[in-house]
Amino acid sequence: MSNAIIQIPVVVNEPVKAYGAGSPERIALQAAYQEMYNTVTEVPQYIGSEEVFSGNKMEIRPPHDHQRVVGYYHKGTQEDVKKAIAVALETRKTWAQTPWQTRAAIFLKAADLIAGPYRAKINAATMIGQSKNAMQAEIDSACEFIDFLRFNVKFMTEIYADQPVSSPNVWNKVEYRPLEGFTFAITPFNFTAISGNLPSCMALMGNVVVWKPSDKQLLSAKVIMEVFKEAGLPDGVINMVLTGGAETAETCISHPDFSGLHFTGSTQVFKDLWKKIGSNIDIHKTYPRIVGETGGKDFVVAHQSAKAKDVAIGLVRGAFEYQGQKCSAASRAYIPSSLWGEVEKEMKEMLASITVGSPEDFTNFVNAVIDEKAFDKISGYITRAKEASDAEVIMGGNFDKSKGYFIDPTVIKTTNPKYESMVEEIFGPVLTVYVYEDDQYEETLQLVDQTSDYALTGALYALDADALALGYKKLENAAGNFYINDKPTGAVVGQQPFGGARASGTNDKAGSAMNLLRWTSVRTVKEQFVHPTDYRYPFLEK
Numbered sequence: 086m087s088n089a090i091i092q093i094p095v096v097v098n099e100p101v102k103a104y105g106a107g108s109p110e111r112i113a114l115q116a117a118y119q120e121m122y123n124t125v126t127e128v129p130q131y132i133g134s135e136e137v138f139s140g141n142k143m144e145i146r147p148p149h150d151h152q153r154v155v156g157y158y159h160k161g162t163q164e165d166v167k168k169a170i171a172v173a174l175e176t177r178k179t180w181a182q183t184p185w186q187t188r189a190a191i192f193l194k195a196a197d198l199i200a201g202p203y204r205a206k207i208n209a210a211t212m213i214g215q216s217k218n219a220m221q222a223e224i225d226s227a228c229e230f231i232d233f234l235r236f237n238v239k240f241m242t243e244i245y246a247d248q249p250v251s252s253p254n255v256w257n258k259v260e261y262r263p264l265e266g267f268t269f270a271i272t273p274f275n276f277t278a279i280s281g282n283l284p285s286c287m288a289l290m291g292n293v294v295v296w297k298p299s300d301k302q303l304l305s306a307k308v309i310m311e312v313f314k315e316a317g318l319p320d321g322v323i324n325m326v327l328t329g330g331a332e333t334a335e336t337c338i339s340h341p342d343f344s345g346l347h348f349t350g351s352t353q354v355f356k357d358l359w360k361k362i363g364s365n366i367d368i369h370k371t372y373p374r375i376v377g378e379t380g381g382k383d384f385v386v387a388h389q390s391a392k393a394k395d396v397a398i399g400l401v402r403g404a405f406e407y408q409g410q411k412c413s414a415a416s417r418a419y420i421p422s423s424l425w426g427e428v429e430k431e432m433k434e435m436l437a438s439i440t441v442g443s444p445e446d447f448t449n450f451v452n453a454v455i456d457e458k459a460f461d462k463i464s465g466y467i468t469r470a471k472e473a474s475d476a477e478v479i480m481g482g483n484f485d486k487s488k489g490y491f492i493d494p495t496v497i498k499t500t501n502p503k504y505e506s507m508v509e510e511i512f513g514p515v516l517t518v519y520v521y522e523d524d525q526y527e528e529t530l531q532l533v534d535q536t537s538d539y540a541l542t543g544a545l546y547a548l549d550a551d552a553l554a555l556g557y558k559k560l561e562n563a564a565g566n567f568y569i570n571d572k573p574t575g576a577v578v579g580q581q582p583f584g585g586a587r588a589s590g591t592n593d594k595a596g597s598a599m600n601l602l603r604w605t606s607v608r609t610v611k612e613q614f615v616h617p618t619d620y621r622y623p624f625l626e627k
């Protein structure tokens with residue numbers, strides 16, 4: 086490399102495009118949508134330099150139009166996973182030695198490709214494959230993904246710049262080596278940005294990766310691999326396998342060179358993976374790093390001093406954007422009785438204006454949930470609430486899977502603060518409200534803290550400073566991302582590092598240096614310049 090202490094370009098958050106009627110971005114996105122919707126996309130595995138079309142073809146259908154086949158993915162086998170591990174380990178010999186500037190340039194270029202020529206394509210893939218409207222696709226597969234790629238480069242250089250002091254005659258250094266062996270990324274369906282970030286941030290730090298995406302996200306996963314290839318990522322650094330989760334985990338985790346798991350998905354799957362890693366610990370050459378961001382049961386608490394309209398907007402956007410399929414989605418609300426009448430009225434008015442349908446129609450705020458299994462699970466909560474003695478469905482409540490997996494934004498009101506939909510993650514457009522007496526604010530904060538096993542996001546609405554201070558303190562451990570007078574969703578890379586504790590994950594904060602540090606193994610080097618001339622301490626001299 087050149088003789089220079091290279092500075093990276095200044096990094097800022099990618100501006101969100103508006104997609105207003107007639108705007109160039111809307112025209113480009115509609116064209117990309119139509120092209121992808123009317124083409125049959127084939128998604129191969131990417132193993133080393135090979136695009137593996139196994140011939141074992143599995144259908145890809147849009148959640149909002151499940152009778153239409155828009156593509157196939159080529160399912161792989163455990164032999165493919167073993168091959169991916171072998172290729173990754175071979176590639177490590179060169180990639181781990183690749184200068185950081187070269188690695189940075191690849192991922193900065195990937196960010197610029199998504200911001201420019203691939204923006205419409207990756208957003209269209211996310212809209213079709215994951216049923217997101219244009220705005221939800223834009224903030225995810227374009228902006229958040231671009232931000233991850235660019236900010237990770239900044240965080241990497243900040244980590245590398247962190248060096249120890251040196252006393253006279255000595256030069257101390259630390260170097261941030263990639264982990265020895267290969268790393269393993271398992272990603273969820275709901276965010277294209279997360280599925281791109283998990284493998285790429287490990288690769289940026291010099292690691293080689295086996296990546297298993299969700300089979301519900303493969304249209305956009307293919308675009309991610311196309312972008313990485315065009316950006317110059319060497320073959321074999323990130324190997325995408327299209328195989329079953331449990332078997333792939335078994336193959337990777339039971340390999341002696343397995344060095345780290347980067348997981349985002351549901352809590353039970355993560356707990357099972359952790360156990361699997363523990364039971365293989367005697368064969369691993371190094372203690373594997375384990376990072377997992379998992380489920381949530383995210384709360385909104387309002388104090389009587391809050392503004393009803395602020396709370397209502399926070400609830401509607403927090404609970405129903407992307408059909409509530411965000412780990413951060415508001416799904417339980419605690420509203421004081423004096424405020425509830427107005428909040429309810431405002432919410433009813435807003436929900437009356439929401440339409441549910443295909444993302445192809447830009448006027449639809451709510452689209453389909455991801456698949457039939459999710460549809461049946463979510464609608465089960467609604468059906469049970471309709472029949473419960475301690476809960477009622479007060480808004481929405483309709484669902485229909487004849488064309489797509491559509492569920493109306495639904496609000497359940499309960500008199501039981503431990504009612505099932507106040508406690509369990511539903512991962513759909515269902516919000517449950519518990520109305521408390523105004524003078525029970527402090528007791529309600531206690532309830533919020535103790536109702537669920539999760540601790541991912543939460544929001545507190547209050548204008549009274551003492552009420553805010555009390556909530557701030559009492560809810561200290563109830564959320565890894567805590568919002569004051571704002572909805573609990575929409576964390577921005579570089580601004581609100583994201584993650585939760587308790588059952589919600591290891592809280593290693595995606596979109597921060599804290600996460601990247603986990604993918605390094607530090608070597609400390611001390612170099613002595615002037616050597617001692619005698620082994621004896623001065624005081625031993627006669």
Ligand SMILES: NC(=O)C1=CN([C@@H]2O[C@H](COP(=O)(O)OP(=O)(O)OC[C@H]3O[C@@H](n4cnc5c(N)ncnc54)[C@H](O)[C@@H]3O)[C@@H](O)[C@H]2O)C=CC1
Nearest residue numbers: 272273274298299330331334350351354378379380381412
């Ligand atoms: N805390 C966070 O930052 C985030 C958490 N999530 C959580 O993810 C979940 C929704 O995503 P899904 O894709 O439905 O989650 P999921 O847990 O069903 O699947 C996630 C990934 O794990 C794989 N998988 C499934 N079973 C497996 C097994 N036995 N062994 C190994 N891998 C397996 C899947 O194929 C997929 O690639 C929700 O619980 C949500 O809260 C989602 C995004 C962000």
Ligand SMILES: N[C@@H](CCC(=O)O)C(=O)O
Nearest residue numbers: 276411412413574575576
């Ligand atoms: N980071 C996202 C949530 C990620 C997810 O739901 O998967 C947010 O703050 O809303």
